[in-house]
Amino acid sequence: MILFQDVSEVPADFGPTVIAIGKFDGVHAGHRALIEKMLVDAASTEARTVAVTFDRNPLAIVAPERVPRSLVGMTQKVELLGRTGIDAALMLRFDEDLASEEAEAFVRRVIVAGLRAQRVLVGSDFRFGRGGAGDVALLRRMGQELGFAVEEVADVASAEDGRRVSSTWIRELLDAGDVERAAKLLGRYPAVTGEVVHGLKRGRELGYPTANLSPEAEGYVPADGVYAGWLIEHAPEGVLRSGVRYPAAISVGTNPTFDDVEVPQVEAYVIDETDLDLYGRRVAVEFVARIRGMVAFEGVDKLIEQMADDVARARLALTEATSGR
Numbered sequence: 028m029i030l031f032q033d034v035s036e037v038p039a040d041f042g043p044t045v046i047a048i049g050k051f052d053g054v055h056a057g058h059r060a061l062i063e064k065m066l067v068d069a070a071s072t073e074a075r076t077v078a079v080t081f082d083r084n085p086l087a088i089v090a091p092e093r094v095p096r097s098l099v100g101m102t103q104k105v106e107l108l109g110r111t112g113i114d115a116a117l118m119l120r121f122d123e124d125l126a127s128e129e130a131e132a133f134v135r136r137v138i139v140a141g142l143r144a145q146r147v148l149v150g151s152d153f154r155f156g157r158g159g160a161g162d163v164a165l166l167r168r169m170g171q172e173l174g175f176a177v178e179e180v181a182d183v184a185s186a187e188d189g190r191r192v193s194s195t196w197i198r199e200l201l202d203a204g205d206v207e208r209a210a211k212l213l214g215r216y217p218a219v220t221g222e223v224v225h226g227l228k229r230g231r232e233l234g235y236p237t238a239n240l241s242p243e244a245e246g247y248v249p250a251d252g253v254y255a256g257w258l259i260e261h262a263p264e265g266v267l268r269s270g271v272r273y274p275a276a277i278s279v280g281t282n283p284t285f286d287d288v289e290v291p292q293v294e295a296y297v298i299d300e301t302d303l304d305l306y307g308r309r310v311a312v313e314f315v316a317r318i319r320g321m322v323a324f325e326g327v328d329k330l331i332e333q334m335a336d337d338v339a340r341a342r343l344a345l346t347e348a349t350s351g352r
Contacts, residue, residue, distance in 0.1 A: 029115040030105055032082075034141035037117070042143025045069040048079040049150055050194075053098035054107035055213045057150070057183040057192040062111050064180050065148050074145050075114040079137065080104070081121040088126045098194055098213075100245025103220055117142070130156025134169050146176045153179075185212075197247075204250035206314040216256065216313035219246035219293055223305040235334050237278070237294035238305045240312060248293060249314055251280035251321040255341035255348075258295045259311040273297040276334075276341035277312055280321040298342055316344040 031037050047065040051058045062078060069076045082101055086094040099107065101118070108116045119125060119137070128136075133156055138144045147166060155161040166177045183192045190196060192212050200209040201217060210216050221244025238258060254277040275295040295312050297303050318340050324330040 028105075028109040028113055031115060031117045032120070034117060034119070034137050037115075037141050041075065041115075043072075043074045043145045044077045044142045045072070045074045045146040045148070046077045046079050046138065046142055046144045047148040048153065048155070050084060051078060051080045051104060051108065052084065052194045053197055053213055054104065054111070055098075055192055055194065055197060059111065059214060060183045061148055061150060061180045062108075062113060064178070065146075066112060068146055068148070068178075072145070076112075077142055078108050078111075078113055078116045079119065079142075080108075080116065081119050081125075083121050085121050085126065088121055088123060095195070095198060096247060098197060098217075098247045100220070103218075103245050107215075127157050130161025130165055131169065132156075133161065134166065134173070138175065139173050144175045146178065148178050148180055151179055151182055201247050201249040204252050204317045204320070206249055206254065207316055209249075210315070216315055217247065217249065218311050218313040219244045219248055220311045221245060221309065223308050223310055225306060235276075235296045235338070236301055236303075237296045238303075238310060240293040240295075240310070242292070244293065248279055248291065249317075251291060253278055253318040253321070253337045253341075254314045255316045255318060255344035256295070257311075257313040257315065257345075258297055259313065260305060261309045261311070273300065273303075274342065274345045275312070276318070276338045277314065278321075296338065298338060315348050316341075318344070 045065050045068050047061045065076050084094050153163060163179050170177045197209050197212050206217050221240040223238045224241045256275050256277045258273045258275040260271045275297050278294045280291050293312055318337055324333060
């Protein structure tokens, strides 16, 4: 997948294109339905497929008091979009200039002049342009004038209760520690990605050395607790190539037994590995199942006993997940 970070980077002969526009926070099942429809629409033509998105939630500029925490960072979003099979992504910088651009000007500059779009796909709640004045109806009117078709792709909803799949719903699930249901809506395990940094080394002292992720790690950290999951070591050449995948017992929280960690942290113990050196390496930590909540224990012996049980339960949960049970 080619990544463009400004429409001026798109070569003049790149089009024609079929494009899908959206925030794509999480690249969840609803987003992928939009992208997959774009791929199908372009399959019988010479058009290239492009996801048009933004480097941040537009609310960060237009209403910062209402902006939610993102499900994925920009690097994660690029990687996830790259897995869909599209030809390119246009990651527009959402700043004051873009926020104040009139909807009609955006269409002419990005969709028509920049991407030479033949077809534009958007979700049902799509709004764009200054003050959110642009909508699907405006796109259709301009498409008739400027020579592109517009399709509004229906929402993806849960078969169980009919609720629309959304980033808001996924955040609610992660805040409750329900990583298993969140994974169903995402179509993948929820994950955080970042550099392994030095911690207090307490896990090593207790017999369970952990890889501590930097506080600047990308991704939505679920509720405090202990989880079964995977630690994936990225190859040194770059973050888009994955290396070794390890089973892990993961702790999220502030270590209430010792009460000496000020902010919640993600620590992953790679099961059956005691000499693994990942310091300075970029890794992804995927959350597969929640084992328990975070509690304080009366003494180190009780904590070590619980950690042994956590590891055993994490091992079982990962075995069941990989066997399809």
